[in-house]
Amino acid sequence: MSTNQAMVEKYRNNFLKEVEANVEEGEWVKMCMQCGVCSGSCPLGKFWDHPPQEIFMMIRAGKRDEVLTSSSMWMCTSCYNCIVRCPRELPITHIMHGLAHYAKRLGLVPQNQPTAKFAQLFWDNLMKKGRVNELKLGMALYFMNGFGEGVKVAMKNQKLGMNMMKTGRMNPMEILGGHAVKDLGGFHKVMKKAQELEDARIAKHGA
Amino acid sequence: MAKRQYSFYPGCSSQKGASSSNYLISVQTMCEELDIQLNEIPDWNCCSASIGYAGGGELPRLTLSARNIALSEQHNPGQDIVATCAACWLSTREAQERLHEDQSLLAEANSALAEAGLKLKGDTPIKHMAEVLIEDIGYEAIGAKVKKPLEGIKIAGYVGCQTNRPFGISGESFENPKYLDKLVETLGGDSIPGYEKKVQCCGGALAFSEPEKSQEMVKGIIEAAYDHGADMIVTPCPVCQMNVEVYQDQINATYGTKFKMPVVYYSTLMAVAYGRSAKDAALNAQIIPAKQLEALAAK
Ligand code: SF4
Ligand code: SF4
Ligand code: SF4
Ligand code: SF4
Numbered sequence: 001m002s003t004n005q006a007m008v009e010k011y012r013n014n015f016l017k018e019v020e021a022n023v024e025e026g027e028w029v030k031m032c033m034q035c036g037v038c039s040g041s042c043p044l045g046k047f048w049d050h051p052p053q054e055i056f057m058m059i060r061a062g063k064r065d066e067v068l069t070s071s072s073m074w075m076c077t078s079c080y081n082c083i084v085r086c087p088r089e090l091p092i093t094h095i096m097h098g099l100a101h102y103a104k105r106l107g108l109v110p111q112n113q114p115t116a117k118f119a120q121l122f123w124d125n126l127m128k129k130g131r132v133n134e135l136k137l138g139m140a141l142y143f144m145n146g147f148g149e150g151v152k153v154a155m156k157n158q159k160l161g162m163n164m165m166k167t168g169r170m171n172p173m174e175i176l177g178g179h180a181v182k183d184l185g186g187f188h189k190v191m192k193k194a195q196e197l198e199d200a201r202i203a204k205h206g207a
Numbered sequence: 208m209a210k211r212q213y214s215f216y217p218g219c220s221s222q223k224g225a226s227s228s229n230y231l232i233s234v235q236t237m238c239e240e241l242d243i244q245l246n247e248i249p250d251w252n253c254c255s256a257s258i259g260y261a262g263g264g265e266l267p268r269l270t271l272s273a274r275n276i277a278l279s280e281q282h283n284p285g286q287d288i289v290a291t292c293a294a295c296w297l298s299t300r301e302a303q304e305r306l307h308e309d310q311s312l313l314a315e316a317n318s319a320l321a322e323a324g325l326k327l328k329g330d331t332p333i334k335h336m337a338e339v340l341i342e343d344i345g346y347e348a349i350g351a352k353v354k355k356p357l358e359g360i361k362i363a364g365y366v367g368c369q370t371n372r373p374f375g376i377s378g379e380s381f382e383n384p385k386y387l388d389k390l391v392e393t394l395g396g397d398s399i400p401g402y403e404k405k406v407q408c409c410g411g412a413l414a415f416s417e418p419e420k421s422q423e424m425v426k427g428i429i430e431a432a433y434d435h436g437a438d439m440i441v442t443p444c445p446v447c448q449m450n451v452e453v454y455q456d457q458i459n460a461t462y463g464t465k466f467k468m469p470v471v472y473y474s475t476l477m478a479v480a481y482g483r484s485a486k487d488a489a490l491n492a493q494i495i496p497a498k499q500l501e502a503l504a505a506k
Binding site: 189 | 250274
């Protein structure tokens with residue numbers, strides 16, 4: 001049984017409970033009073049199928065699939081407009097990130113969601129060396145939708161790349177090694193342990 | 208005067224050969240002039256910014272920042288941590304607050320850190336460089352060092368989101384922060400207090416993954432600066448700087464605009480106003496040259 005099915009079984013008709021137990025800061029959702037201020041605050045609001053207020057309403061209404069397969073929370077730019085305006089002080093930004101992460105864990109992210117892909121590349125890049133290698137990240141990004149598409153995107157960004165290189169803000173040598181933490185062994189051990197503890201925490205809530 | 212010492216978290220984008228390496232140069236110049244000593248946190252790692260959430264769960268993300276803070280406590284004890292990147296500052300400070308509130312998370316983060324012999328107390332103040340300037344140094348001391356006032360240069364203060372929310376600079380409002388304008392005036396330039404896009408989001412990390420959507424917002428940010436007769440835009444954040452400066456060619460191609468608006472850091476302005484060279488201000492790293500600053504630096 002997939003994790004997703006296990007969670008469906010476990011929480012059956014109570015998606016709110018599922019969110020409270022499994023989504024970062026999810027216990028705040030019930031505090032929303034549906035005033036709509038957050039929905040008017042998202043800079044990319046017109047591209048959200050369901051703005052934050054609606055997402056909170058849908059969670060309470062048990063619309064599990066619609067919420068978790070939505071691309072909405074992936075449109076969050078982390079601008080924190082909503083957080084400073086919400087009369088109930090919900091950590092909306094973090095709930096959006098938490099929902100996105102939970103959807104990803106369950107394998108429910110819409111295919112080719114660009115921010116989901118980029119964010120995963122970013123994380124993988126960082127986990128390798130402890131620091132982000134912008135050039136490798138850039139290359140991976142160009143090619144994340146396949147080779148043909150990658151060449152097109154790369155061509156479009158070629159001038160930008162040249163500009164960055166000329167001004168010393170992009171170093172092609174980075175591809176050969178680049179920046180890293182020195183105590184890489186220690187870094188990896190720390191992150192491995194953190195992941196184990198995270199998994200144990202999830203297992204407690206999980207099926 | 209004795210030097211002020213801070214534990215410095217530069218962040219990935221300020222590394223040599225990375226997209227905001229120029230920021231670091233002008234910050235160093237500014238700090239020399241203001242007698243600030245930055246002690247880099249040895250062997251710091253990336254914080255995963257606001258985009259780590261897809262791959263990283265709560266604890267792994269918090270642990271990244273916990274490692275940096277623990278290293279700072281160990282090697283630079285008693286020093287406030289200062290970051291120059293808004294995203295670095297935000298995620299580090301947010302991580303410390305979250306770990307403070309949740310003792311069981313803190314215990315878990317510490318048992319992860321123990322794998323590398325580290326331990327987090329988590330009581331170090333974490334500041335953005337703008338806070339250091341405004342709260343620790345103050346406008347008066349900043350103004351006292353000016354040798355070449357930025358006379359006749361009209362500068363739009365673009366604060367962006369994350370230097371401003373959710374923490375912000377003490378005494379400033381979220382909707383209309385005025386510190387960049389005050390800084391511009393302190394350096395002898397002309398500020399634009401009515402610049403309505405000062406806290407508009409630029410798209411942040413989504414500039415990479417959703418370029419069209421982000422560039423539409425950046426277009427508004429630049430357009431408004433032109434409407435007010437700005438000669439350039441100043442920002443306190445490397446992500447803002449990059450997003451607003453480097454895509455102008457692409458925006459021009461999409462919208463038929465003719466943008467050529469220089470976007471500089473507060474530290475660039477300060478280095479020039481303090482009479483330092485174009486090199487010390489890292490003016491050579493502007494993709495869109497800030498000609499008026501070049502001329503002033505050459506004087
Ligand atoms: S602003 Fe807060 S209370 Fe209002 S709808 Fe949004 S989350 Fe709910
Ligand atoms: S932080 Fe995210 S959810 Fe909140 S207003 Fe910005 S984009 Fe919308
Ligand atoms: S905010 Fe960005 S640049 Fe700064 S350390 Fe984090 S990931 Fe690296
Ligand atoms: S304006 Fe853009 S880069 Fe600056 S803080 Fe906001 S999202 Fe980040």
